[in-house]
Each structure stands twice: as structure tokens, then as C-alpha cells.
Amino acid sequence: MTEAARPTLLDVVGIEVRYGAIRALKSVTFNVGEGEIVALLGANGAGKTTTQKTVSGMLRPTTGYVAFDGARIDGIPAHDVIRLGICHVPEGRHVFPRMTVAENLEMGAFRFRDVDKKEFERVLELFPRLRERLKQQAGTLSGGEQQMLAIGRALMGKPRLLLLDEPSMGLAPLVVAQIFEIIKEINASGVTVLLVEQNAAQALALAHRGYVLETGEIVLGGTGQELLADDRVRAAYLGEEIAAS
Amino acid sequence: MSHQVWLHQLPHIVAANAPAANHSVDWFHQLPQNIVIGLEQGSLYALVALGYTLVYGVLQLINFAHSEVFMAGAFGSYLVVDAIVGNRHLTGAAVPLTVLAGIVSGAAVGAAVAWILEKVAYKALRRNGAPKLAFLISAIGASLFLSNLAGKLFTRVQNNAFPTYFNVNHHVFSIGSADVSLIVLIIIATAVIMMVFLDRLVNKTKLGMGIRAVAEDAPTAALMGIDIDRTISRTFIVGGALAGVAGFLFGTAFGVGNIMGFTPGVKAFAAAVLGGIGNVRGAMIGGLILGQAEVLISALPFVGAEWNDVVSFAVLVLILLVRPTGILGERLWRAA
Ligand SMILES: Nc1ncnc2c1ncn2[C@@H]1O[C@H](COP(=O)(O)OP(=O)(O)OP(=O)(O)O)[C@@H](O)[C@H]1O
Ligand SMILES: [Mg+2]
Numbered sequence: 245m246t247e248a249a250r251p252t253l254l255d256v257v258g259i260e261v262r263y264g265a266i267r268a269l270k271s272v273t274f275n276v277g278e279g280e281i282v283a284l285l286g287a288n289g290a291g292k293t294t295t296q297k298t299v300s301g302m303l304r305p306t307t308g309y310v311a312f313d314g315a316r317i318d319g320i321p322a323h324d325v326i327r328l329g330i331c332h333v334p335e336g337r338h339v340f341p342r343m344t345v346a347e348n349l350e351m352g353a354f355r356f357r358d359v360d361k362k363e364f365e366r367v368l369e370l371f372p373r374l375r376e377r378l379k380q381q382a383g384t385l386s387g388g389e390q391q392m393l394a395i396g397r398a399l400m401g402k403p404r405l406l407l408l409d410e411p412s413m414g415l416a417p418l419v420v421a422q423i424f425e426i427i428k429e430i431n432a433s434g435v436t437v438l439l440v441e442q443n444a445a446q447a448l449a450l451a452h453r454g455y456v457l458e459t460g461e462i463v464l465g466g467t468g469q470e471l472l473a474d475d476r477v478r479a480a481y482l483g484e485e486i487a488a489s
Numbered sequence: 490m491s492h493q494v495w496l497h498q499l500p501h502i503v504a505a506n507a508p509a510a511n512h513s514v515d516w517f518h519q520l521p522q523n524i525v526i527g528l529e530q531g532s533l534y535a536l537v538a539l540g541y542t543l544v545y546g547v548l549q550l551i552n553f554a555h556s557e558v559f560m561a562g563a564f565g566s567y568l569v570v571d572a573i574v575g576n577r578h579l580t581g582a583a584v585p586l587t588v589l590a591g592i593v594s595g596a597a598v599g600a601a602v603a604w605i606l607e608k609v610a611y612k613a614l615r616r617n618g619a620p621k622l623a624f625l626i627s628a629i630g631a632s633l634f635l636s637n638l639a640g641k642l643f644t645r646v647q648n649n650a651f652p653t654y655f656n657v658n659h660h661v662f663s664i665g666s667a668d669v670s671l672i673v674l675i676i677i678a679t680a681v682i683m684m685v686f687l688d689r690l691v692n693k694t695k696l697g698m699g700i701r702a703v704a705e706d707a708p709t710a711a712l713m714g715i716d717i718d719r720t721i722s723r724t725f726i727v728g729g730a731l732a733g734v735a736g737f738l739f740g741t742a743f744g745v746g747n748i749m750g751f752t753p754g755v756k757a758f759a760a761a762v763l764g765g766i767g768n769v770r771g772a773m774i775g776g777l778i779l780g781q782a783e784v785l786i787s788a789l790p791f792v793g794a795e796w797n798d799v800v801s802f803a804v805l806v807l808i809l810l811v812r813p814t815g816i817l818g819e820r821l822w823r824a825a
Contacts (some may be wrong), residue, residue, distance in 0.1 A: 300712060322711040331712075338709040340702055351702055354695070355714035401713070 253278040253436050254299065255407055257464070258308035259318075261294050268294040269408045270460040271308065277407070281427070281437040283447040283468070285481060286325040286457035293335050295457065299438070300332035301325035327355055329404035333411065335440075337394040341383025345374055348382050348393055352400030359400070367396040370426055388419040395423070399430065406430065409440045424450050444481035448472045456481075503650020516788055521602050523665035523784045529673045529742075531780020532680030536735035537757030538764065538772040539687060540603070540728030546704035546767045547724045553628035554610065555633035555732060562733025563740035563749060564639055565598025566591040574652040584655045591651075591737045592679060599733015600726045606631055607725040612718075639747035640704045650744045657742060676738045683731060684773050690727070691769050697720060704767065725814070753796070756783075759805045765818020774816055779804065 254276040259320040262270040269291045269323075276282045286292050297303045299310055299398055301322035310318040312328055326332075340347050349367060353359045368375040371392040377385065382393055391411055398406060408427065431437050441447035448454050448468040456464035456477060464476065471477050536561055544552045559575060570591045573579075577589060610631040614623050657672035691697035699720045702710035707717050756779060764775025782804040787797045808816065 302708060302711070321716075322708075323714050323716045326712060326714040334709060334712065338706055340705045340709070342705055343701065347698070351698065351710075351713050354698070354702075397713075 249280050252276065253280075253313060254438065255311040256295070256299065256308075257311070259295075259298055259305035259310065260307040261291075261298050261303055267347070268460055269298070272457070272460070272462055273308075273454045274462055274465065276436055277452075278440050279431070279434065279436055280453060281431050281439060281451045283444075283454035284438065284440045284450035284457060285442075285444050285447065285454060285471075286321050287480070288442075289459075290457040291460045292457055293409055296332060296409050296438065296440055299325075300330055300407055302332075308321050317398075326401055329402065330407065331398035331401040331403035331405070332407040333394045333398045333409060334452055335409035335413070336389045337387075339382040339385070339390050339393050341381065343382055344379050345385070345393055346378040348397050349374075349400050352397035355401055360402075362398055362485075363402065367399050370399070370429065388415050388423075391415060391419075391423060392426075395426070395430075399435075403435055405436045405438065407440075410442060411439075412441065412443045412446070420446065421448050442481075444477065445472070448477075516790065518666065519788055520785070521665045523788050524781065525664075525667045525669055525673060527781035527784035528777070529676050529780070530784060530800075531760075531777035532677050532733050533739055533753065533776075534757045534760045534779055535773045535776025536680050536683060536731045537736075537753060538760040538776045539684075539769065540732045541758050542764070542766055542772040543724050543728045544771060545701065545761070546769075547707075547721050548611070548615070548624075549701060550611070550624050551628070551727075551758065551766075552606075552611075552623070552728075553754075553758075554606055554631040554635060555603075555728070556750030556757075557632050558599050558606065558638065558729045558750075559641075559732040559736040559739070559754060559757075560639060560745075560747065560750035562595040562599035562600040562736030563745045564643060564736075564747075565733065566595035566737035567649075567740055567745050569594035570654070571652050574727040576652045579654045586742075588653055588675060591741065592734055594765070595733040595735075595737030596730040597733070600730040603725040603729020603732070604613075604722060606729075607722055617719075622792060636747050636750065643747065649746075651741045672742050675821030676742065679734065681740060683734060687727070687731065688769065688773075696720075696723060696727075700727075756798075756801055759801055762804050763808055763815055768815070768817045771815055771817035778816070 252275040255272050256272055257270055258265065258271045258273050260271060272291070272295055274282070274284075284292050284295060294303065298305055298318070300319050301317070301324070305318050309316050310331060310353050317325060317328065339352060343351065349364060350359050351361070373389055374392060374396055377389065382390065385393060395408070395411065411423050411427070415423065420443065427437060427439065428450060439447055439451060448471050451468045453467050454471045455464070456471070464471065464474065466474070505701035537555070539560065539822060540555050541551060544550060544555070544720045570587060573587050573590060610627045611624060655671065657670065659671040661669050661671050661674050663669065691700060699710065699715045700723070702713060702715055702721045703717055710720070711717055735753075739749070757776065761772045761773070763779055764771030764773070779801055783797055783801050786800045786804070787793055787794050792800070812818070
């Protein structure tokens with residue numbers, strides 16, 4: 245397994261996570277370097293969402309630990325984890341449906357005393373479609389627009405580490421390409437990204453490194469190029485995609 | 490102590506307020522006066538209904554002990570006002586200041602009792618993911634406990650009127666044929682101010698945004714940095730304060746008693762459902778509509794004030810038949 249080329253920002257070490265009797269993660273270890281995009285791949289039910297939820301404090305590991313910037317954060321509740329600069333865009337977007345687009349963005353900045361007007365502007369520049377819909381109820385946005393809003397909302401929290409859980413889910417290929425382009429831009433502006441994706445080819449093309457998760461364990465890790473060339477990855481994740489597209 | 494006995498004993502709100510029955514005056518002539526009475530009653534329902542709806546929003550739970558928070562606010566303010574007035578005869582600025590003390594103490598006691606209620610009756614259940622039915626039982630238990638506790642603590646003040654430090658029936662002004670008495674004016678003005686205040690709180694402040702976010706999607710609200718436990722606790726405090734003020738106003742007009750919360754509580758709950766449970770403006774509108782409907786329909790010659798409660802619930806059922814989610818209620822959809 246290749247080591248992070250840069251100083252690590254996030255360290256996940258041997259975490260086991262359970263839902264009652266169900267052991268969703270057996271022992272998951274990986275790291276994310278400062279400034280990287282790291283992709284986390286895996287089939288349905290592999291434990292990708294569970295891993296991200298554990299990082300953002302929504303779940304607690306029963307063994308192992310999570311460290312951010314060298315300090316342990318497992319056990320810190322989600323509403324305090326965000327204060328460290330870890331912003332989580334959950335699977336399925338989860339915008340606040342009865343709040344307006346503008347209110348959703350303000351919610352993203354809840355951890356600050358005031359909404360940073362410059363950040364607000366920057367998000368609207370990144371997602372011009374949101375600007376036209378500031379007063380619209382978020383529940384009435386299209387899927388793609390909701391995804392943009394969910395990402396924009398997370399950016400309002402000024403993340404150092406951005407957790408993205410399947411941002412391409414259910415979106416048209418053109419919109420997916422757009423979203424991936426924006427993730428690249430966000431990363432270029434200095435935000436570290438942990439990206440969960442089913443869309444393996446595109447995710448690995450974008451990511452510096454990636455890991456493959458299978459039934460609660462990391463089975464493979466490497467640079468994007470290494471994984472793209474790996475036979476197991478091609479068979480399990482890219483084969484499907486080539487057939488589908 | 491049974492509710493039935495009490496229901497017969499307590500002077501009915503409408504009966505207490507309505508102008509002396511005059512059969513030669515028909516419904517239309519009484520209309521302006523009845524609208525004022527409906528507004529008075531509806532304001533009280535609305536204040537209490539807000540507490541049901543706010544808590545439902547964040548917990549998807551009907552806090553059936555809310556009517557006892559209202560009662561506690563009434564007793565708390567009674568004690569404060571009684572201590573201030575004593576055997577003295579208040580004049581001048583002392584009177585409005587005492588009213589203000591009543592409002593503030595009602596709010597404080599209501600808030601405190603609601604806060605404790607959440608900690609004692611609900612928090613542990615929530616932590617352990619108890620089923621909804623457990624919350625319901627806990628709510629009913631807390632409700633009975635509080636009303637019996639008040640019965641034991643205040644044997645001296647059962648169904649007693651507040652000390653008379655001002656003439657509640659003092660005629661302030663008339664709009665056409667409708668007379669507005671001092672207490673009616675105080676009730677309506679206080680309720681309107683509190684509702685405007687609450688509407689701003691919910692829509693414009695961080696606390697309000699937090700309450701709305703938790704109501705819409707609690708786990709995601711936590712991801713935004715909102716402490717769910719603290720927000721729920723503060724929601725109870727806000728709802729409790731409103732109910733406590735309503736308790737003071739109601740007590741001043743109609744007297745206090747340990748089971749005074751029952752009927753207004755059930756009506757306010759109906760008002761919250763009528764407006765669309767979980768919707769703040771809906772609770773206000775529901776309360777005002779219910780107050781009007783109750784007074785205006787029971788004033789019809791073939792109905793009569795004794796049908797008051799029947800009317801409330803008939804209105805509720807009729808509106809729910811047409812709009813199952815209530816007047817302003819939306820289907821509570823959640824992002825998958
Ligand atoms: N709340 C829960 N209660 C019980 N089991 C759960 C819960 N959430 C997830 N699981 C189980 O944990 C395992 C991992 O789920 P997880 O959601 O992390 O998978 P995933 O890799 O994100 O899958 P997908 O690609 O479908 O989103 C699955 O077997 C799932 O059934
Ligand atoms: Mg998932």
C-alpha cells in the first residue's frame with residue numbers, strides 16, 4: 245500500500261463499526277494526506293458510507309481510532325467535529341427541503357457567528373444555478389441542483405477536509421462531469437477531499453489515490469493510475485461501467 | 490380527582506364572557522362582540538398550540554404534558570402576583586407592572602417546568618431509542634403527576650381567582666357594538682406580541698434556524714454543527730414560556746386550578762393539528778380559527794354554549810376531512 249506523499253491530515257486506524265449485531269466495518273485502515281483527493285471505492289454495502297459517518301462523528305468505532313491533524317477525534321459528536329473543519333456531504337444530499345436555497349447555504353455556516361458574505365459569493369460563483377434559485381425551496385430543486393446545494397452548503401462551513409458520499413448518484417453524465425470538475429476546483433483551492441464513489445473510472449481519474457473496500461475491509465490501495473490498471477479493479481468495478489455506458 | 494367533576498364546576502369561558510343572554514338580540518347583532526371573545530379565546534389557544542407544534546417539529550411527539558406546563562405557569566404567576574399584591578390596594582403604575590410581573594413569572598415557570606419535563610420524561614427514552622408508545626405513556630404519566638402534585642401543593646388555591654388588583658371587566662373601548670374589556674385587551678395584545686416575537690425567532694435567529702433544521706432532518710442538522718440535545722431542550726423552553734404566559738392570562742381571566750390545563754390543552758392541541766402540526770404559523774392560525782369557530786357557532790340560536798367543545802372538534806374533523814395535513818400542513822417528506 246502506497247504511503248501518502250504529503251503529511252497526513254486524516255488517519256483511520258483499524259476501526260470496527262457495528263450497527264447492533266451487524267459488523268459493518270471489520271478493520272479499516274487508511275489515510276488521507278493534506279491537499280489530496282482520495283477515493284473510496286466498493287460495492288453496495290461494502291461500508292463506504294459507514295466509514296465516512298465514522299469520520300464525521302455520526303458513528304463511533306468500537307475498536308480502532310480516527311485522528312485528524314494528529315489528534316484523536318473518534319468520540320467527538322458530529323456537531324463538534326464540524327468545528328474542526330470536517331464537512332460531510334451525506335449520501336442522498338439531505339438538503340433541508342422546506343428551507344430556501346439561501347437558508348440552506350446559511351445552515352452550512354451555522355458553526356460561525358455570521359455568514360461569510362465572501363464565501364457565499366464564492367459558492368454562488370461555483371454553482372451559478374443556485375444563484376437563480378436562492379429563494380426557491382430546496383425540496384423543489386432537481387437532483388443535480390440539490391447535489392450542488394449540498395456541496396455548496398458544506399463549503400460554507402469552510403472545510404479543511406470535505407467528505408463527499410456518492411455525489412454522482414442519480415445524475416445525468418453531463419452533470420456528473422460538471423460536479424467532478426467542481427470537486428477538482430475545490431481541491432485546487434486547498435481543500436482535502438475524501439470521495440466515496442461507485443463511479444470508479446471517473447473517481448480514480450480525479451483522485452490522487454484510492455482504496456477499495458470490500459465487506460468492511462480495505463482490500464486494495466494505491467494511486468489512481470495503479471488502481472485503474474489493476475485487474476481486480478477492472479473486473480469488479482470498471483467492467484460493469486464499460487458495459488453500462 | 491376526576492376531570493368530569495371539574496368540567497361541570499368551572500365556569501365556561503364563553504358563559505363567563507358572553508354578554509347577558511338577550512334572546513331578542515340575534516346572532517348578527519352579537520357578531521362583533523363574539524368576534525372579540527373568539528379572538529381572546531383563540532389567542533390563548535394559539536399560545537398553547539405553539540408549544541405542541543414546536544415540540545412535535547423536533548421530536549415528532551405530542552407532548553401531552555404540555556397542558557400541565559400551562560397550569561404550572563398559571564400557578565407560578567399566581568404566587569408571584571399574590572405576593573406582590575397581598576392585602577394592598579394597587580394604584581397607578583403598580584398595576585401594569587404587576588401584570589408584567591405575572592407575564593414574566595408565568596413565562597419563567599412554564600419554561601422551567603417544560604425544561605425539566607424534557608429531561609425527566611423524554612430524554613432517557615430518546616437516548617435509548619424507545620418506541621413512540623413509550624413517549625406517549627411517559628407524557629400521560631408526567632401530566633397526571635404534575636396535576637396531582639399541584640393539587641397537593643396548592644390545596645389553598647383550587648379554582649381560585651387571581652387577587653383582584655385591577656378590574657378585569659373595566660371597559661376600555663368599543664368597536665361598533667363590541668365592548669373590549671381590559672383583560673380581553675391584555676390577552677389579545679400579549680398574545681399578538683408573543684406570536685410576532687416567536688415568528689421572528691423561528692425564522693430569523695440562530696436558535697430558530699436550529700429548531701427548524703432539527704425538525705426537518707436531525708442527523709443532517711448535527712452535521713451543520715447543531716447540538717440536537719440542546720436544541721430540543723431549548724425548544725421545550727420556548728414552548729413552555731409561551732404556555733406559561735397563556736397560563737397567567739387564562740388564570741387572571743378565569744381563575745386557577747390544578748386541572749385547569751385539561752380543556753384548554755386539548756383545544757390547543759386540536760388547534761395545532763388544525764393548523765398543520767409542526768407548522769408554527771399554522772398553530773397560530775389554527776388557534777385563532779378554533780377560537781372564532783367555537784364562539785360563533787355556539788352562538789347560533791339552535792346550538793348554544795354548552796355545545797362549545799363539540800363544535801371545536803366538529804370543526805377539527807371537518808377541516809381534516811378536506812385537508813388531512815391541516816391548513817398549513819405539508820406532507821412531511823424527508824430526503825431519502
Ligand atoms: N442503520 C443501519 N442499521 C443496520 N445496518 C446498517 C445500517 N446502515 C448500514 N448498515 C449495514 O452496514 C453495511 C455497510 O453499509 P454502508 O451504508 O456503509 O454501505 P455502502 O458501502 O455505503 O453502500 P452503498 O454503496 O449501497 O451506499 C451494509 O451491510 C448495511 O446493510
Ligand atoms: Mg453508501
